[in-house]
Amino acid sequence: DAKTTQPPSMDCAEGRAANLPCNHSTISGNEYVYWYRQIHSQGPQYIIHGLKNNETNEMASLIITEDRKSSTLILPHATLRDTAVYYCIVRVFNTNAGKSTFGDGTTLTVKP
């Protein structure tokens, strides 16, 4: 699985959009970009994933660059409860393969 790099920390004002970048310059053609977040002392929570098209769900939007070497997770209206560590992972969308290699993630702090 390709490695990812993320900034170690970011701050965001409550109610504003939080934009979390991720670099995955060695991503392969069949690897998807997944985003998870982990709130303190809990298991990671799935947020969103995509291959090459931008994606949106009720939690966030995912913007993937045309060359797929980077992506941005957007939380449109951050709340205090969005304070967490956000992990960007790239992996093959395979029925049996499953190793998700976690990098250090980005600690997002939403401030009032």
Place this chain on the structure above:
Amino acid sequence: GAVVSQHPSWVICKSGTSVKIECRSLDFQATTMFWYRQFPKQSLMLMATSNEGSKATYEQGVEKDKFLINHASLTLSTLTVTSAHPEDSSFYICSARDLSNNYGYTFGSGTRLTVV
């Protein structure tokens, strides 16, 4: 959506004893489950891949005789920390994938192990 239940959520045990952690997929079957360990302020580290009906695959540096994994059914994997020592104190997390959806892997809520 897919739910993975992990039990217990926290456990304190004496040094030298063994502790079993359960990971259950509640509404789907999982032929493969994964066990992670997370130390304070660090990222998740994959320990092993648990395969239903066969031996687990351990990551480099993880002692298979110390961290026993059993995946006897399609909905249950267990991790037993044998002869636990204080350095085994950590947050253990399992994950599994519901193949019926595209949501990637679902994680359990984790188990906080403290060895005293």
